[in-house]
Amino acid sequence: xxxxxxxxxxxxxxxxxxxxxxxxxxxxxxxxxxxxxxxxxxxxxxxxxxxxxxxxxxxxxxxxxxxxxxxxxxxxxxxxxxxxxxxxxxxxxxxxxxxxxxxxxxxxxxxxxxxxxxxxxxxxxxxxxxxxxxxxxxxxxxxxxxxxxxxxxxxxxxxxxxxxxxxxxxxxxxxxxxxxxxxxxxxxxxxxxxxxxxxxxxxxxxxxxxxxxxxxxxxxxxxxxxxxxxxxxxxxxxxxxxxxxxxxxxxxxxxxxxxxxxxxxxxxxxxxxxxxxxxxx
Amino acid sequence: xxxxxxxxxxxxxxxxxxxxxxxxxxxxxxxxxxxxxxxxxxxxxxxxxxxxxxxxxxxxxxxxxxxxxxxxxxxxxxxxxxxxxxxxxxxxxxxxxxxxxxxxxxxxxxxxxxxxxxxxxxxxxxxxxxxxxxxxxxxxxxxxxxxxxxxxxxxxxxxxxxxxxxxxxxxxxxxxxxxxxxxxxxxxxxxxxxxxxxxxxxxxxxxxxxxxxxxxxxxxxxxxxxxxxxxxxxxxxxxxxxxxxxxxxxxxxxxxxxxxxxxxxxxxx
Numbered sequence: 121x122x123x124x125x126x127x128x129x130x131x132x133x134x135x136x137x138x139x140x141x142x143x144x145x146x147x148x149x150x151x152x153x154x155x156x157x158x159x160x161x162x163x164x165x166x167x168x169x170x171x172x173x174x175x176x177x178x179x180x181x182x183x184x185x186x187x188x189x190x191x192x193x194x195x196x197x198x199x200x201x202x203x204x205x206x207x208x209x210x211x212x213x214x215x216x217x218x219x220x221x222x223x224x225x226x227x228x229x230x231x232x233x234x235x236x237x238x239x240x241x242x243x244x245x246x247x248x249x250x251x252x253x254x255x256x257x258x259x260x261x262x263x264x265x266x267x268x269x270x271x272x273x274x275x276x277x278x279x280x281x282x283x284x285x286x287x288x289x290x291x292x293x294x295x296x297x298x299x300x301x302x303x304x305x306x307x308x309x310x311x312x313x314x315x316x317x318x319x320x321x322x323x324x325x326x327x328x329x330x331x332x333x334x335x336x337x338x339x340x341x342x343x344x345x346x347x348x349x350x351x352x353x354x355x356x357x358x359x360x361x362x363x364x365x366x367x368x369x370x371x372x373x374x375x376x377x378x379x380x381x382x383x384x385x386x387x388x389x390x391x392x393x394x395x396x397x398x399x400x401x
Numbered sequence: 402x403x404x405x406x407x408x409x410x411x412x413x414x415x416x417x418x419x420x421x422x423x424x425x426x427x428x429x430x431x432x433x434x435x436x437x438x439x440x441x442x443x444x445x446x447x448x449x450x451x452x453x454x455x456x457x458x459x460x461x462x463x464x465x466x467x468x469x470x471x472x473x474x475x476x477x478x479x480x481x482x483x484x485x486x487x488x489x490x491x492x493x494x495x496x497x498x499x500x501x502x503x504x505x506x507x508x509x510x511x512x513x514x515x516x517x518x519x520x521x522x523x524x525x526x527x528x529x530x531x532x533x534x535x536x537x538x539x540x541x542x543x544x545x546x547x548x549x550x551x552x553x554x555x556x557x558x559x560x561x562x563x564x565x566x567x568x569x570x571x572x573x574x575x576x577x578x579x580x581x582x583x584x585x586x587x588x589x590x591x592x593x594x595x596x597x598x599x600x601x602x603x604x605x606x607x608x609x610x611x612x613x614x615x616x617x618x619x620x621x622x623x624x625x626x627x628x629x630x631x632x633x634x635x636x637x638x639x640x641x642x643x644x645x646x647x648x649x650x651x652x653x654x655x656x657x658x659x660x661x662x663x664x665x666x667x668x669x670x
Binding site: 122123124125127128129131132133135136138139142143147160161162163207232233239240242243246247249315316317318319320 | 406409410413416417419420423424426427430434463464465466468469472473476479480482483484485486487488489491501502505528529531532534535538560561574
């Protein structure tokens with residue numbers, strides 16, 4: 121056989137072996153996997169594996185998303201024209217009020233199959249005439265996370281849900297023609313990605329925003345947003361254990377046998393490539 | 402062993418198809434849903450035509466070991482894309498993989514297939530390209546206002562809106578010119594491929610696409626605003642606004658052919 125053919129077949133076989141070994145079971149399963157992350161593409165390293173409780177693609181069912189959550193009460197906005205112009209499958213917009221906080225928190229869920237639906241807030245706000253004052257990440261504590269703790273393993277095994285998720289934070293200001301700040305907003309957002317073999321099937325963005333004082337600290341605006349993010353989370357998701365790569369699972373569950381299995385799977389294609397070279401020598 | 406080669410190669414092709422089927426589905430979905438890349442579907446028949454035009458140059462050559470390098474690179478990028486969850490990287494890895502597989506099958510005889518394969522790069526969604534929309538909207542609004550002001554017309558700006566004779570014309574994201582750059586890039590790449598001349602000169606023609614696309618877009622907006630001023634806003638944002646996309650491509654293509662002539666590139670059929 122020609123050496124070029126041998127190398128090609130060996131490489132293709134090697135990749136076909138390595139791809140499932142370096143994937144998680146969720147990635148290769150027909151249903152794929154749902155992840156919460158602060159990045160729309162790629163991995164932030166802080167992604168959270170979840171099972172979505174709601175069908176985000178079903179606008180009618182999403183209308184049933186609770187108007188009242190704990191002490192939060194909300195009103196809905198009709199953004200059907202914006203939904204159409206963005207080509208989104210879903211656009212749910214609500215303003216939630218809580219008796220302990222003076223300002224409402226604007227809650228938005230948008231889902232689409234392509235990335236052009238999402239002008240992430242860092243793009244969207246400047247397009248609406250806002251200036252970005254600050255960007256960062258915040259940890260949202262799901263303090264009442266008993267619903268997620270039960271299936272968790274011990275700390276030794278490395279799978280402990282600490283009741284925290286990452287969200288991106290954005291502080292934006294709007295200025296009048298003479299340069300004075302007329303509006304200041306804080307936004308928190310995260311993405312829910314349904315993936316199979318690292319290819320997104322659907323992407324959902326959850327964004328919370330609130331008005332902040334024109335100057336000084338914005339903590340009074342941030343706190344109710346973090347509270348609403350925490351309270352809405354269990355309505356939408358169930359946290360799943362972080363999945364390990366299949367190769368890692370083979371080693372943990374089968375020890376030496378697992379290592380041997382991986383070695384055989386990897387060495388067969390490599391051997392197929394280099395065997396004739398060794399034989400010639 | 403020689404008799405088994407076609408079967409083994411067919412199996413390899415099927416394995417590649419299996420690896421990439423989610424990537425291809427993602428590309429098709431992007432071409433259907435994403436206005437920046439809807440030209441992707443046209444590149445498939447365009448590629449087939451380009452292969453047909455060069456059909457006499459395709460032959461079964463002897464593949465050398467170095468012909469496997471693009472395939473190895475493509476599959477390495479594929480693995481990297483899987484691990485790092487980067488769909489764009491996965492889609493780009495398809496190009497060296499396809500090119501590499503063609504080279505392994507046909508050796509040097511696969512050369513005419515390489516351009517149609519790499520042409521697909523202009524239809525792979527790049528993340529965050531939308532970030533350029535806002536600055537381009539702004540640039541278009543500023544440029545149109547400057548031209549109108551130069552012609553002595555009373556014009557002002559409010560954000561990305563141009564105010565002419567009391568009418569507000571909002572330069573929408575779709576009017577930023579960005580969604581026309583990618584198809585124009587594909588079209589110019591095909592033109593540059595078909596023209597004869599120095600390779601560096603042909604690449605420089607490709608580099609002109611972005612400024613020419615932006616200039617053509619400003620011209621399109623300028624005409625739209627003039628029509629709005631002469632015949633009313635209805636006329637400007639109605640029929641002409643829809644027709645202006647064709648006008649944009651005509652202007653852009655005229656400029657590209659003019660530059661091709663200046664650069665002494667010629668067409669030999």
